[in-house]
Amino acid sequence: MATPLVSTPVKTHHGIFSTKMAGGRMPLTPSPRGRRDSVASNSSSPFTPPRHDSEAAKEQSRSVYGGNLSSYFAKSVSRSSRAYRESPKSNIARIRKSPKHLELGASDWSLTGTGPSSTQSPSKERLRKEVPSRTRTGKTTVRITHNAGDRFIPNRSASECLATAGAAKPEENQRPKTSSSDGSSVLASAASAFDIGGRGTDEDLTAALENLGLEDDESSTSYTKPAPDAVAYESSLANACGVNLNTRILAFKPPPPESSKPIDLRAQYNRPLKAAKSQSAQFRRRVQTAPERVLDAPGLLDDYYLNLLDWSSGNQVAIGLERNVYVWSADSGSVSCLLESSSDTYISSVKWSGDGAYVGVGLGTGEVQIWDVEEGTKLRSMYGHESRVGVMGWSKHTLSTGARSGLVFNHDVRIAQHKVAELVSHTSEVCGLEWRPDGAQLATGGNDNLVNIWDARSLNAPKFTKTNHRAAVKALSWCPWQLNLLATGGGSYDRHIHFWNTTTGARTNSIDTGSQVTSLRWSNHYREIVSSSGFPDNSLSIWSYPTLVRNVEIPAHETRVLHSCLSPDGQLLATAAADESLKFWKIFERKPGTNASASREGGVGSKAQLTKSMTIR
């Protein structure tokens, strides 16, 4: 018991005074209020504690309580302090007194109380207290040595705590400015002396004198001082410590509501007040996110490696559905079945010639047919591939065909010995093939994750072979306004769009789209590129170039978008998806009165300039 009692003052000291006030001498001298309070408590509290302190806490508390409120003997100290804390009036009139200090105050008070309760019921109390005290005289002595060794600290805290405890008492102690306290303090010291005298045992007397003496050392002067001086002294102390005696710090106790989610402040700092798009309103354009038209495409093969959709310069859409090729005229809205393959194979690719008069059809057998659409007749069949022809590309009279074997053949469709070149590089199925508009370069992509860029003048080996993609490359698109810019998109495990300078072979940009890239189409009108995706988004994304900002994402289909192609006027995009539907999107709508090059600030695209405005009926 002695040990905690000795150490508590140190704690108290720290607790009460923040670092700012550390070393403040305020507790050395009780405040006027505190003094009066101590008097008030003294008037009813006996000077017994020193004798009890080494005793069990129960007895100690009993004695304290007996002194404090003589009529309620049964209560314990802890209960009483709790009561103080709970009482709304217990808001101590001086700041920085937490309930914890109150408790400490109570125990310390019992340790070094200054006066007995002489006035109320002295005999009764003394009787009560002397019974235990007599039995414990030896222990008391031990405690006195402690006190002597550490004499100033406990007393300092004692006077402090007395003030605290007193202030916590309701009502009469709340009014700080009554002046009666000073008189009664003198009385109280006298009373305490009396009480000590009357108490009896030598040990008690020794202890009492010890404490009394200490108390006097420190505060007797202020006891006798008149009130104004003390007030001035107090306030000067308070000011020195940065405390305003007339204020109390109040906290709004209910806890604030939890935030709905974790916050990343760094994202917030640069956030504009309004969630604006990256572009200013002036340049922002509206993109219709609903399809312009939806057609059924029953029997469309769900095969990533095929290319079954193409839109001619004559505004006709060819689509391969299983064994049939249908031609849908966007002008008239009429549909005709161009051909039906033999039952042992299927259509694996369709491609319009540049003039829109012929369509090349690749078959699962490796056969390549050329059809005159207007006549509805097959012009010729070209053999050579031994596996299905998944992709084709026209450059004037040259038709390039890529096959599952990885071989790419160039056919001159005008001559009997049609195969004019064999482009050997891919080791797996070729699924992407695109001629540059000027016919100088050919880009091919394959299931071997390679992108090959061929120079049309030397087709023995690719000019560049790019290994950056980590999945099959089907999506290829040449930029209409910058001839040597090629965009390529990778499959499910890659999900990237890479941009290449095909003159130097350098990769200039990349986008991680987050889903399989099934096709890429540059806009003729805007500095944008649209990508269609498979798993998991099944969407169309329009990207600004070269900022690579995703302007719009359209949830286009329910399943992966397999093919896409632009209308000859460049405003509409047709997409075919595994959900067996063909949808038309007005994603690059042009403002009336502007032509392609104007809206793109001077691009190439002679094809686009030739086109007339077209509508779908």
Add this chain to the structure above:
Amino acid sequence: MSTSKDKSKVHKLSLKGSSKLVAEFFEYSINSILFQRGVYPPEDFTTVKKYGLNMLVTADDQVKAYIKKIMSQLNKWMLGGKISKLVVVITDKETGEHVERWQFDVQIYGKHTKIVSSRKTTDKENDTPGDADSQATATVEKTEKEIQDEIQAIFRQITASVTFLPVLDEDCTFNVLVYADADSEVPVEWGDSDAKEIKNAEKVQLRSFSTNNHRVETMVSYRLAD
């Protein structure tokens, strides 16, 4: 104490508008701090035009109600002239450490100048001499526009303060403290507290504004980086 009560009665009428203005300033300050310091996610805030600025106020019903509760009591205290400081303390949820402390000091002009009770004079004994006087004499009638401009400047500073305040990586919560006169009536929701000071704090004094009756000074203290 009775003296100061008399005083507040005398000045209540002229104080009223000013108190309301200061209380309103507090409300927007709390909202701004909660937004700027990321106590609540930015989506929870909406902009309103105030003081010629786009002010962000919380749109979250719970937070709204919480601030409203604080403000209703604050208004009463302001009218009574009981408040000398309002403090918004931002606390780390995990460690319970106080990381930032926004302090708004309120001075009521009438309090210092008109009252010559011994208590008041002794209280102000150690203030900078002439401080209160000069303020009082300097109190020329301010137009509403001037006051609004001063407040606007404070909010601009609060907004700009994110540039020098440390990034609060942790989830934080906040508390509102007031320094009230000892004789204030205290509702049950309010309880005595320590000052929740920050150890080794760096302090930055921001701008102040004044009305004909009040002067409000703003200061932010924050934990220095280790």
